[in-house]
Amino acid sequence: MNRVFRKMKLLALFLLMLCLSGSSMAAQRRSVRCRNKSSRCFNAWYLCPSACPGCYFPGSICEDPRFVGGDGITFYFHGRKDQDFCLVSDPNLHINAHFIGKRNPNLKRDFTWVQSIGIIFSNHKLLVAAKHTSTWDDNVDRLTISFDDMPISLPINEGSKFQSQMEPSVTILRTSNTNHVMVEVANSFRVNVVVVPITVEESRVHGYNITDENCFAHLELRLKFYNLTDLVDGVIGQTYRRNYVSKAKVNVPMPVIGGLRKFSSSNIFATDCPASRFxxxxxxxxxxxxxxxxxxxxxxxxxxxxxxx
Structure with a gap:
């Protein structure tokens, strides 16, 4: 039995070394949890560099910002800094994102990231946002959440939960002590949210020129929908339509789709963009x-x- 455990431990260490190769662990902030129940590392967190892709799944939004659509095709939608854009719009669900960013004088676009999402369903509003942060510390929670304009305060420990008393049921669950939550509205959607910073290494590689005053903490998202109609629209919502044909040029290194005017919203809870179906x-x-x-x-x-x- 000890021999088996030793082999499993060596395998876990080997996989971790592969993940960390070519990059310093201290300089990176991504983390993954061991899900191998037969290993002693089960349920433990391991840091990975940003070179280990974390944006695999349909409904994922991460980085600058990169989307994986419902059709499985990856594309970029840069939007504009300090503006709001519709991610998903359906008759009973509308999700906007607030973009933060920096202007690069050498480019025609901003560097942008999703700082918050505003979700409208039935007569309710739900806000999930990353707080402005200068120096990043994984042990400090940088999430802010409100439901119908009332702040939701979750204890700083994994598994703490908010459960609404209304229908449809709203569940907000910490999936780690800090900076990780799962938000679910029954029979509508689930979104896994992680707050991450721009690391020094990322800034260097991409030329973001991030300073100590602001690490541009932002959200990485994984969305799952239970009941979308074929009317759905929005930057990522449109990719869930059965007749959708991707506008992204998949044969280029950075496939980008446009739609600034179509998806632009007047505020985080507005449903006034031309793409709105709410x-x-x-x-x-x-x-x-x-x-x-x-x-x-x-x-x-x-x-x-x-x-x-």
């Missing part, structure tokens, strides 16, 4: 679909509106 209602009648509220590409919306098809 509040739309469809009624099947004689084989046709009717919309009780409608928004045109011009921005005109409401009952009795007629748009070009």
């Amino acid at each position: 509040g739309w209602h469809t009624v099947a009648k004689d084989g046709a679909t009717q919309y009780s509220t409608l928004q045109c590409i011009s921005g005109m919306k409401g009952n009795g509106v007629v748009c070009k098809r």
Whole structure:
């Protein structure tokens, strides 16, 4: 039995060394948890460099910001710093993201990251955000959460949970002592959220020019949806439509999609972007679909509106 444990330990160390090769552990902030129940390392956290990709799964958003769509295709949407953009919009769900960033005079775009998300469902609002941070410390929680404008304070220990008393049920769960939470609305969506900084190494490699005044703490997200319609839109929402054809040029190193005007929202909880589908209602009648509220590409919306098809 001891021999088996020794082999498992050596295997875990070998995998960790592969993950850390070519990069200093102290300079990186990503972490993964051992999920091998037959190993003594089970449930332990290990740091990995940013070179170990963490943005694999459909519905993932990370880095500058990189998206993996519902179709599995990876693309970038840079947006603009200090502005809000619609990530997902469906009749019963709307998710905006607030982008922070820095201007690079050598580029035509900003370096941007997702600092917060505002989620609207039914008559409720949920905010998850990364706090402004100068010097990063993994042991300090940099998350701020509010539900219907009321702050949610979770004890700083893994497993602490908020559970709403209303329907649909809202669950907010710490998945690590600090900076990791899971947010779920029953029969609608689940999002895993991690707050991460821009590390010194990342800044050096990409030319971000991050200083000690601000490490640009931001969110990395993994979204899962339970009940999207085929009307869904938004930067990543559109990729969940059955007839969606990706606009990203997948044969280039950094496939980028546009849509600044289409996805731009006036604030973190606004549903006024041209891509908005929130509040739309469809009624099947004689084989046709009717919309009780409608928004045109011009921005005109409401009952009795007629748009070009």
